[in-house]
Amino acid sequence: MAAAPGKTYPRIIMTTASSMDPSGAAASDSPASSTTAQVGSRPIGIFDSGVGGLTVARSIIDQLPNESILYVGDTANGPYGPLPIAEVRANALGVMDELVDSGVKLLTIACNSASAAVLRDARERYTAKYGIPVIEVIQPAVRRAVAATRSGRIGVIGTSATVGSRAYEDTFAAAPDLAITSVACPEFVSYVEAGITTGPALLAIAEEYLAPLKAAGVDTVVLGCTHYPLLTGVISFVMGDAVTLVSSAEETAKDVYRALVTHDLQRTAVAPPEHHFIATGDAGQFETLARRFLGPEVLSVRHVDHVAAQYPTGSLARITPEMIAAAQTASARQSSSGPRTSNFVGAHRAGGPAL
Known part of the structure; x- marks a missing residue:
């Protein structure tokens, strides 16, 4: 080709x-x-x-x-x-x-x-x-998140393209009684591609991005971009130990x-x-x-x-x-x-x- x-x-x-x-x-x-x-x-x-x-x-x-x-x-x-x-x-x-x-x-x-x-x-x-x-990588993450959640309240973070496509919502639709909150975190990829996985600037933007998920009371967060597992430290710090982070890898x-x-x-x-x-x-x-x-x-x-x-x-x-x-x-x-x-x-x- x-x-x-x-x-x-x-x-x-x-x-x-x-x-x-x-x-x-x-x-x-x-x-x-x-x-x-x-x-x-x-x-x-x-x-x-x-x-x-x-x-x-x-x-x-x-x-x-x-x-x-x-x-x-x-x-x-x-x-x-x-x-x-x-x-x-x-x-x-x-x-x-x-x-x-x-x-x-x-x-x-x-x-x-x-x-x-x-x-x-x-x-x-x-x-x-x-x-x-x-x-x-979408369905594997959904499968893991459905198994992990205790409350049925699941957060999804991803790029603007992924969140805008509603691909995760479409896939979660097969599992009943779930409340999905999706948030685009576009700058996360830029940080990873620059090799930055920690620091005050990243922490500040993570707190801003993840605030809607904390407000929604999610107990599980899907890392809806394969770059995001490289930011597990800061995401886990902001969300707290009680929240399960799901990577599709x-x-x-x-x-x-x-x-x-x-x-x-x-x-x-x-x-x-x-x-x-x-x-x-x-x-x-x-x-x-x-x-x-x-x-x-x-x-x-x-x-x-x-x-x-x-x-x-x-x-x-x-x-x-x-x-x-x-x-x-x-x-x-x-x-x-x-x-x-x-x-x-x-x-x-x-x-x-x-x-």
């Missing part, structure tokens, strides 16, 4: 302590074979508008230690929260096209704004037509595991997995934050012109040029019919993952 016009995909690859030689990985995943074992050896694709999705990547690495991941942080176009939904959709589908072209076996949308904007389209574009499971990793088992996509190789982390924007800033937030296993950075240098275009044998053209035509036709407030509505409700 061709990258969206005017975009640069991607700029860097970070290899972890468990990484194998990337050239060997590319050779082992040759498109010449489509056996289950070789399909299973391909990486899990994860993307976010920046570094927030690293919280999801961390949980996937921890819960599925034999799986390889290919992570894209669209830092050149993020954060997605302030953007019009049509622009979020274009950026997100552009990144997912790149990941599919690179041969991933499963897509994880580690971004609430993107999940709200494109989930239904993504499952039509990649799952229904090509058999690639698409996992997102761990539950999303469980959904990824279920999808791999359901579709027989588990990696069975005995060699250590490799993990690649890619940024479309500032490589240095991404590296600094990735090492800080993901952990010391991120050891080195190598510059490449395109991710396909490591995972050759066309390595996912199920995708053909004809399929790609059909998907692009359908996407263009759908875009011309007018924007939707939320692309998430109807994709699924509270319950098990839609695979």
Whole structure:
């Protein structure tokens, strides 16, 4: 699939302590074979508008230690929260096209704004037509929050795009007798992307943002942006110890595991997995934050012109040029019919993952 016009995909690859030689990985995943074992050896694709999705990547690495991941942080176009939904959709589908072209076996949308904007389209574009499971982060958080609340009063904090889409309210609707209070916290992402997770300025803005949730008496708060778990300290301090903070990262990793088992996509190789982390924007800033937030296993950075240098275009044998053209035509036709407030509505409700 061709990258969206005017975009640069991607700029860097970070290899972890468990990484194998990337050239060997590319050779082992040759498109010449489509056996289950070789399909299973391909990486899990994860993307976010920046570094927030690293919280999801961390949980996937921890819960599925034999799986390889290919992570894209669209830092050149993020954060997605302030953007019009049509622009979020274009950026997100552009990144997912790149990941599919690179041969991933499963897509994880580690971004609430993107999940709200494109989930239904993504499952039509990649799952229904090509058999690639698409996992997102909204339903896992809802599932965990419903189980955690004692009073039925739940708060949701997220970007302006996520809160405005009402994707969380739509998903919570399947669970009766809940009172949902949603608050947009747009500046939180800017703090995280700048590497600021503490300090008086952040505390002041957190107190302002979270005041409506305290007034509503919520006992559970959904961190409706994958950047927000990196601010757990200040959010917990403001809300108090009696309030449960729900991050979707761990539950999303469980959904990824279920999808791999359901579709027989588990990696069975005995060699250590490799993990690649890619940024479309500032490589240095991404590296600094990735090492800080993901952990010391991120050891080195190598510059490449395109991710396909490591995972050759066309390595996912199920995708053909004809399929790609059909998907692009359908996407263009759908875009011309007018924007939707939320692309998430109807994709699924509270319950098990839609695979």
